[in-house]
Amino acid sequence: MDLHKVKFEVLRFRPEQDQEPVFQSYEVDCMDDWVVLDALNAIKDDIDPTLSHRWSCRMGVCGSCGMLVNGRPVLTCAAFVRDYPDVIRVEPLSNFPIVRDLVVELDGFVQKIQSVKPWIIRRIEKDLSEGEYRQSAEQLDEYKQFSMCINCALCYAACPVLANEPEFVGPAAIALAHRYNLDSRDEGNAERFPVLDSHDGVYACSFANECSQVCPKHVDPAMAIQQAKLTDFLEWAHILPKKSFT
Amino acid sequence: MEVFRHDIVLVGGGGAGLRAAIAAVEADPRLSVACVSKLYPMRSHTVSAEGGAAGVARDDDNLDLHAKDTIKGSDFLADQDAVEGFVEEAPRELYQLEHWGCPWSREKDGRVAVRAFGGMSTKRTWYATDKTGFHMLHTLFQTSLKYSGIVRYDEWFATRLLVENGRAIGVAAFDIRTGAMHAVLGRAVILCTGGAGRIFPFTTNAAVKTGDGMALAYRAGVGLKDMEFVQYHPTGLPGTGILMTEASRGEGGYLKNNKGERFLITYDYGVGNKAELGPRDMVSRAEIREFQAGRGFKGPYGDYVHLELMHLGEEKIDKRLPFVRELAKNYVGVDPVWQPIPVRPVVHYMMGGVDTDKNGATELPGLYAAGECACVSINGANRLGSNSLTECLVFGARAGRHAAEFVKGSTTGSEASAQEQARSEEARLARLRGKHGGEKIAQIRRELNHSTESGCGVFREEESMRATAETVAQLKGRYADVGLSDTSQIFNTEVVQALELGNMLDVAEAVAISALARRESRGAHTRTDYPTRDDNGFWKHSLVKFAPDGPRLSYKPVVKTRWELEERKY
Amino acid sequence: MSAHAPAPAAKTRTAPARPPSGFPLGFYRYRNYVVFAATSLFMMLGCAMLLDALHALGQGEAAWQAFLARMARPYYVATSTVVLLFTLYFVFRFAWVGRKIAAGRIGPIPRPPVPMAITGILPMGGFVTLWLLLLLILGGFWL
Numbered sequence: 001m002d003l004h005k006v007k008f009e010v011l012r013f014r015p016e017q018d019q020e021p022v023f024q025s026y027e028v029d030c031m032d033d034w035v036v037l038d039a040l041n042a043i044k045d046d047i048d049p050t051l052s053h054r055w056s057c058r059m060g061v062c063g064s065c066g067m068l069v070n071g072r073p074v075l076t077c078a079a080f081v082r083d084y085p086d087v088i089r090v091e092p093l094s095n096f097p098i099v100r101d102l103v104v105e106l107d108g109f110v111q112k113i114q115s116v117k118p119w120i121i122r123r124i125e126k127d128l129s130e131g132e133y134r135q136s137a138e139q140l141d142e143y144k145q146f147s148m149c150i151n152c153a154l155c156y157a158a159c160p161v162l163a164n165e166p167e168f169v170g171p172a173a174i175a176l177a178h179r180y181n182l183d184s185r186d187e188g189n190a191e192r193f194p195v196l197d198s199h200d201g202v203y204a205c206s207f208a209n210e211c212s213q214v215c216p217k218h219v220d221p222a223m224a225i226q227q228a229k230l231t232d233f234l235e236w237a238h239i240l241p242k243k244s245f246t
Numbered sequence: 247m248e249v250f251r252h253d254i255v256l257v258g259g260g261g262a263g264l265r266a267a268i269a270a271v272e273a274d275p276r277l278s279v280a281c282v283s284k285l286y287p288m289r290s291h292t293v294s295a296e297g298g299a300a301g302v303a304r305d306d307d308n309l310d311l312h313a314k315d316t317i318k319g320s321d322f323l324a325d326q327d328a329v330e331g332f333v334e335e336a337p338r339e340l341y342q343l344e345h346w347g348c349p350w351s352r353e354k355d356g357r358v359a360v361r362a363f364g365g366m367s368t369k370r371t372w373y374a375t376d377k378t379g380f381h382m383l384h385t386l387f388q389t390s391l392k393y394s395g396i397v398r399y400d401e402w403f404a405t406r407l408l409v410e411n412g413r414a415i416g417v418a419a420f421d422i423r424t425g426a427m428h429a430v431l432g433r434a435v436i437l438c439t440g441g442a443g444r445i446f447p448f449t450t451n452a453a454v455k456t457g458d459g460m461a462l463a464y465r466a467g468v469g470l471k472d473m474e475f476v477q478y479h480p481t482g483l484p485g486t487g488i489l490m491t492e493a494s495r496g497e498g499g500y501l502k503n504n505k506g507e508r509f510l511i512t513y514d515y516g517v518g519n520k521a522e523l524g525p526r527d528m529v530s531r532a533e534i535r536e537f538q539a540g541r542g543f544k545g546p547y548g549d550y551v552h553l554e555l556m557h558l559g560e561e562k563i564d565k566r567l568p569f570v571r572e573l574a575k576n577y578v579g580v581d582p583v584w585q586p587i588p589v590r591p592v593v594h595y596m597m598g599g600v601d602t603d604k605n606g607a608t609e610l611p612g613l614y615a616a617g618e619c620a621c622v623s624i625n626g627a628n629r630l631g632s633n634s635l636t637e638c639l640v641f642g643a644r645a646g647r648h649a650a651e652f653v654k655g656s657t658t659g660s661e662a663s664a665q666e667q668a669r670s671e672e673a674r675l676a677r678l679r680g681k682h683g684g685e686k687i688a689q690i691r692r693e694l695n696h697s698t699e700s701g702c703g704v705f706r707e708e709e710s711m712r713a714t715a716e717t718v719a720q721l722k723g724r725y726a727d728v729g730l731s732d733t734s735q736i737f738n739t740e741v742v743q744a745l746e747l748g749n750m751l752d753v754a755e756a757v758a759i760s761a762l763a764r765r766e767s768r769g770a771h772t773r774t775d776y777p778t779r780d781d782n783g784f785w786k787h788s789l790v791k792f793a794p795d796g797p798r799l800s801y802k803p804v805v806k807t808r809w810e811l812e813e814r815k816y
Numbered sequence: 817m818s819a820h821a822p823a824p825a826a827k828t829r830t831a832p833a834r835p836p837s838g839f840p841l842g843f844y845r846y847r848n849y850v851v852f853a854a855t856s857l858f859m860m861l862g863c864a865m866l867l868d869a870l871h872a873l874g875q876g877e878a879a880w881q882a883f884l885a886r887m888a889r890p891y892y893v894a895t896s897t898v899v900l901l902f903t904l905y906f907v908f909r910f911a912w913v914g915r916k917i918a919a920g921r922i923g924p925i926p927r928p929p930v931p932m933a934i935t936g937i938l939p940m941g942g943f944v945t946l947w948l949l950l951l952l953i954l955g956g957f958w959l
Contacts, residue, residue, distance in 0.1 A: 015828055020831060021831050021834075068837055071837030071838050071842075094833065094835055094836045095834075095835070095836065096833050097826060097831065098831035098832075098833075099830055105826060159836070160836060160839055160840070160846060160849060163833075163835040163836055163839060166833065207909075207913050209845075210836070210845060222916060223916040226913055226917045229917070230917050
């Protein structure tokens with residue numbers, strides 16, 4: 001396995017000593033099959049242990065390692081060094097305040113996810129002894145795609161609306177709300193309506209579609225948002241009942 | 247020094263932790279349950295689990311069969327009463343998850359689908375395509391948001407168990423964001439921190455699997471049980487160790503050597519006609535033996551065999567194993583529809599852990615543990631695939647309920663004692679941040695990894711294990727002289743790594759000591775110098791306890807109810 | 817918890833959020849988005865022109881003839897063409913949205929047995945087509 005030198009320009013921010021973020025360069029010997037995350041870990045382990053970054057599963061499912069690589073929001077565990085030129089710029093996700101180096105403030109994001117009540121809401125719950133709610137493969141397919149979100153927040157980093165309106169509830173939150181609204185077992189769209197219908201809800205989206213372009217799990221949040229807009233309008237106009245789907 | 251008061255404190259926010267939290271607040275909605283996790287909960291390693299969760303669901307299946315499979319799979323080291331309770335509660339827990347919205351894959355009639363899995367005599371593994379852990383974790387996390395009684399401390403690292411008068415009263419934890427140490431008090435503490443695969447170099451495990459909870463309990467004097475039993479998963483990608491789920495074999499995949507033989511059938515590896523669906527320890531051993539016989543493929547990350555899925559067809563792969571296809575394409579450049587995937591055994595799960603009873607209670611009053619970090623034991627010397635996700639649910643729920651019951655009669659620990667212990671932790675953390683020793687974290691970690699793999703790998707023998715035990719002891723000494731470059735308070739991940747390394751060294755010590763002492767081969771613990779199972783001498787659980795002058799080893803009996811010991815052949 | 821709740825106060829000093837890289841004009845997809853946003857200005861201009869036409873219509877024959885004469889002037893034709901181009905781009909991009917709006921099911925109403933793109937395009941396309949026709953007619957390009 002060959003090694004080749006790659007230059008990484010990493011945005012640093014140490015709140016106790018830096019006035020503002022500043023780029024720092026590192027030369028890293030990379031193996032052919034490395035991902036950008038491997039290089040960041042090599043920097044942390046052997047070159048500069050003061051670099052802070054989040055990561056965990058390194059297989060694209062935990063959502064921790066989202067960053068901007070050469071300007072594009074990607075999961076650094078799935079961004080292969082061989083696909084980039086010999087100078088790679090790594091920055092923390094855009095549209096989020098920077099806590100430290102490549103670590104961004106995610107509490108607001110988590111709060112938005114929580115605000116759409118992402119859990120099964122039913123009038124009457126079945127007893128466990130009666131077994132499962134029957135759900136056909138077609139019914140599962142209706143929301144399946146929107147349930148694949150790993151909460152990596154790349155969509156929030158890419159969204160131009162969030163750049164100017166940080167209160168926008170955002171693609172992942174709306175996709176998650178829509179996932180539950182479409183789930184045949186759920187009856188809670190009336191509960192989610194206020195958040196989706198609000199000024200910071202679905203109507204803040206002006207269809208840049210960047211969220212779906214960067215989503216590593218092909219959730220297509222833009223699709224969820226546009227569908228949610230139509231559903232929201234029909235409910236607001238009382239053409240569709242808000243109460244229950246089942 | 248801020249002290250936060252709750253009724254129950256959980257450490258770890260994965261499958262077991264979230265299930266325990268929900269169980270506790272459902273048992274008593276007035277309870278305040280703190281969930282202290284070094285990660286946002288949806289990042290927990292449960293998320294990477296792929297294949298499925300086992301529970302009796304079909305009419306042609308029964309609880310005794312699931313129990314027998316589990317006990318036999320454990321090479322008869324599992325406590326049979328615990329297994330009986332486990333298989334009985336398993337279906338209920340899985341239905342509960344379905345009610346909470348988990349998108350289980352379905353049969354044509356809308357009922358939950360089940361698939362075949364290693365060591366299971368019939369289909370009973372519930373699955374959500376091949377991202378079961380992901381869907382389960384997100385369902386649990388999202389459901390936990392319903393309960394205002396669950397208070398989360400995201401990205402807080404627990405460094406010490408607070409004990410007063412022989413009782414667990416909470417944890418000392420620091421906020422990774424601010425660097426400030428705090429005391430989080432609770433009348434019960436539940437450890438759900440997962441395993442410690444990262445003590446090995448090649449593992450399916452995420453970075454965070456460093457055995458933190460095991461080390462917390464160990465240092466508080468609680469025993470770690472059956473630590474010598476480390477499960478190697480037969481199909482991990484060489485190099486990265488990324489998991490290729492057992493479901494790929496469950497759906498019909500083959501394992502072939504460099505002669506194109508399905509070696510599990512061609513040669514006698516004890517799996518009988520189960521072939522690729524033999525238990526994990528047997529399949530992993532078979533692969534290593536194939537490498538030793540020169541029938542493995544050679545690669546830059548060691549030998550490997552082929553996992554063939556081509557005969558399943560693109561449609562079945564896309565429907566049942568889409569994530570496997572994606573991972574193989576991205577990380578080894580192989581499309582399993584057309585080419586075989588290179589795989590080799592990689593460390594995956596620790597059967598051992600914090601010694602608990604059937605309800606998750608440890609010997610320390612007020613301290614509970616559940617999930618991979620605990621050892622009840624239902625997995626004995628070898629775990630069957632798809633029992634672990636169910637284990638998180640069953641024992642997470644039990645620990646939560648029992649902790650809720652326990653706190654009814656108990657009193658909160660004294661704030662003075664908590665403050666004092668937390669202050670000493672604060673000082674320890676400050677000293678660690680400022681250390682300018684000559685040793686480097688990454689170097690000690692690499693040497694640890696090298697030592698565990700060479701000494702406590704799939705095949706072990708006296709010399710290699712002794713070498714590992716000695717190396718770990720040396721590394722612990724060198725760890726005391728570690729040097730850190732990052733002296734900052736705010737989001738200092740170097741100090742987190744240093745703490746994790748300390749935890750890993752404690753866990754590795756327990757693994758090596760227990761492995762050395764067990765002079766037999768059972769389940770995942772295979773010794774070339776003692777190649778057979780010795781029921782007369784070693785049908786018992788090992789127990790390691792921390793002592794200042796070196797770990798103390800003892801043994802505990804195995805509970806047997808209805809199943810007699812027999813030769814483990816399939 | 818609501819989207820309207822104020823963001824939790826930062827526990828430590830943070831650096832301000834940085835805008836997406838390549839926004840607004842550096843990256844081609846963001847450029848397309850800006851053009852899409854700009855269509856609103858030109859469509860507003862087109863509406864103003866329509867209103868002008870309607871007003872002239874209401875003022876009697878002489879005003880209408882004056883309006884027709886104004887429409888034939890090169891600057892008016894040029895402006896109308898630019899408005900038309902931006903409107904066409906809007907229609908194209910909105911039809912692209914259309915295929916995403918067509919859900920598998922809206923409430924209890926299942927997806928109609930026609931391709932998703934069409935069910936999405938029809939309502940929006942219909943409206944935009946009508947408006948385009950009006951523009952063409954009033955612009956003197958047709959009828």
